Amino acid sequence: MPLPNMPDGLHTSISQMKCFLRCPRQYELKYKLGIQPAFMPVAFAFGLAFHGAAAALYSELKDTGKLPPREMLVDTFRDAWNRASEGPLPLQDDEDEPVDTGAVTDKGISMLDVFHAHVAKAMNGHTVEGVEVPFVAALHDPDTGEVLDEALVGTMDLVLRHGDRRVVVEHKTASRKWSDDQLAYDLQPTGYKFAAQQVGLGDVGLRLQVVTKTKVPVVQVADVDRGPRDEDDFLRTAVGVLRAVDAGVAYPVRGWACKGCQFAHACKPKRPKLALVA
Amino acid sequence: MVSAGLSSFMGAMRPRSSTMTNEEKRKIYAALAAPFPEHCIQRTEGRITGRGYDTSGIGYQFIANRLNEVLGVGGWRAHRVVTVKEVARSNGRPAFEAIADITLELGSWVDGTFVVFAESLADGGHVASAEADARKGAYTNAFKKAAAFFGVGRQAYEGSLDDDNVPSDSPVQPEHQPVPTAPTRTVTTVPVTPAPPRNRLTSKQLAAIQAIGRKLGLDHTGLRAVAKQRYGVVPEHLTKSQASEFIGSLSAQANGNGLDHDDQVDEMGA
Numbered sequence A: 001m002p003l004p005n006m007p008d009g010l011h012t013s014i015s016q017m018k019c020f021l022r023c024p025r026q027y028e029l030k031y032k033l034g035i036q037p038a039f040m041p042v043a044f045a046f047g048l049a050f051h052g053a054a055a056a057l058y059s060e061l062k063d064t065g066k067l068p069p070r071e072m073l074v075d076t077f078r079d080a081w082n083r084a085s086e087g088p089l090p091l092q093d094d095e096d097e098p099v100d101t102g103a104v105t106d107k108g109i110s111m112l113d114v115f116h117a118h119v120a121k122a123m124n125g126h127t128v129e130g131v132e133v134p135f136v137a138a139l140h141d142p143d144t145g146e147v148l149d150e151a152l153v154g155t156m157d158l159v160l161r162h163g164d165r166r167v168v169v170e171h172k173t174a175s176r177k178w179s180d181d182q183l184a185y186d187l188q189p190t191g192y193k194f195a196a197q198q199v200g201l202g203d204v205g206l207r208l209q210v211v212t213k214t215k216v217p218v219v220q221v222a223d224v225d226r227g228p229r230d231e232d233d234f235l236r237t238a239v240g241v242l243r244a245v246d247a248g249v250a251y252p253v254r255g256w257a258c259k260g261c262q263f264a265h266a267c268k269p270k271r272p273k274l275a276l277v278a
Numbered sequence B: 001m002v003s004a005g006l007s008s009f010m011g012a013m014r015p016r017s018s019t020m021t022n023e024e025k026r027k028i029y030a031a032l033a034a035p036f037p038e039h040c041i042q043r044t045e046g047r048i049t050g051r052g053y054d055t056s057g058i059g060y061q062f063i064a065n066r067l068n069e070v071l072g073v074g075g076w077r078a079h080r081v082v083t084v085k086e087v088a089r090s091n092g093r094p095a096f097e098a099i100a101d102i103t104l105e106l107g108s109w110v111d112g113t114f115v116v117f118a119e120s121l122a123d124g125g126h127v128a129s130a131e132a133d134a135r136k137g138a139y140t141n142a143f144k145k146a147a148a149f150f151g152v153g154r155q156a157y158e159g160s161l162d163d164d165n166v167p168s169d170s171p172v173q174p175e176h177q178p179v180p181t182a183p184t185r186t187v188t189t190v191p192v193t194p195a196p197p198r199n200r201l202t203s204k205q206l207a208a209i210q211a212i213g214r215k216l217g218l219d220h221t222g223l224r225a226v227a228k229q230r231y232g233v234v235p236e237h238l239t240k241s242q243a244s245e246f247i248g249s250l251s252a253q254a255n256g257n258g259l260d261h262d263d264q265v266d267e268m269g270a
Helices: A014-022 A024-032 A042-064 A070-085 A101-122 A180-185 A187-198 A228-246 A256-260 B002-012 B022-032 B060-071 B131-149 B203-215 B220-231 B240-256
Strands: A011-013 A126-140 A147-162 A165-174 A205-212 A219-224 B041-044 B055-058 B076-088 B094-110 B113-128
Touching (some): A011 A014, A011 A228, A014 A187, A014 A228, A042 A070, A070 A101, A101 A219, A126 A228, A165 A187, A180 A219, B022 B060, B060 B131, B113 B131, B203 B220
Parallel strands (some): A011 A147, A165 A205
Antiparallel strands (some): A126 A147, B041 B055
16 A cells, blocks of 8 residues: 655644644644643553554554464553653653553553454454555645645554455544444544545545453444545534634633643733732 | 446546646545535425435536636536437326437647546436427536536535436326425525635745755754744744745845855745
8 A cells, every 4th residue: 555655744633633622722832832741641652552552463464464462462562651651751640640650551451452352353354454554635625625735644543454345443542432422523533534535545434443441441343434524524624723723713721621731831821910009 | 327427437537638747636636526515505305306305416507616616717628419309208298308428628728729637428318398408407417427527516426415406397296195286496505604814824835944944954843943933833833924034034044054045945835
């Protein structure tokens, strides 16, 4: 599968879109002002390490056609997690509690055990066509057809072939199973479907594999549908976000997420200084 | 009909001009294939079309508008061959059945010659009591199909809309269906507010900034630091005018550092 080069020019991503929708102020601090984050959220580092292990598993499957041993996944995960733990940014969880890296490693390993067993059963009839497949797709205004200067860039976790159809698979680690609404409205599968057509993958199926961090981890496999209306919504969201950023929209969304925000240190509300009146 | 359409399409995207790059073609396709907003979709009740179910499709003029907007006036043309024959409807009434074969060409006029870079072939049919209506219906039907091969209104052929929602002028009543007393046609129209012009720098400006930055020995982090120091934002989020000023200032700095004048990167795309 030919891999497109990442463009030098302007681009956006589904992560950027989601960031803006979550909190325009966070978007401004992170992407526009280029503020350095104060810490690395544990969930983010954990997700990266898990993704690395999943990618290693599927790469081995692609190269050899055989499922690698569980130990290989665990080693990959440990390495990635250690790198994150020892990186320049301190780890921090949502509650600002000290991070028990050992407990996190154990949790990751128990999740990988379940995931490994799941893949062993679920690969029947599927072949791995691509792992960590980057894409670049042109975005356009759905009303005028105008092609935007910003290209949509991203990486598909996994592209499987099942019969004559390709399936794009996205992996998630989550505290619990995704709700029906999350599955129905998440932007990421829509973006993948949209991009897949442009990079020549055709009309792909979409699958989410959510591995839960519950006491007994489970793998939630959900095949989701996205149609022309979803694609239209996606484009409107992308265009809307870019226009809003352009127009300087950067209001803060104060709430529970602020406590775990990497950019909270730079997000002090500007308040006018009040003069004392005698 | 679907298989005939597909086979036409497979052989139809024949680029004849070597001057257009794949990137340009990709952009044109993306613009042509952009979904139509709700107000362009015409919904017609089944009792009007005679099909017994409601249909929806994209109006002919919206398809033509899209071609004009993306390719410019004169950026496309259609050749057609229409054959008409008299037929009898199931109720015994005479009618005209028209079949249109059309070739839709995309290209441009050069010295009085239309230079084609892509073409699609399609056919369409329509039955009407008047020959003119039959010809017109068959042509628009074929035209919409040919345009869909370039992505224009492709929703109609992907199953989300109907490819032909033109009402028949004498629908055949399905058995056991109540006879309509007052047929109405519903068209949903949603006004679209034009978007304000954008202010963000262009990709070309960004490329120029990055190129000059490299000449000055600035890596990605260094260039970001300079932009943040001067304008408070990373280079990707400069405004057009800030980018223009930044390019000028970096260029001057590059030349002042002993670079050959010919190496100066001109401001682009402002």
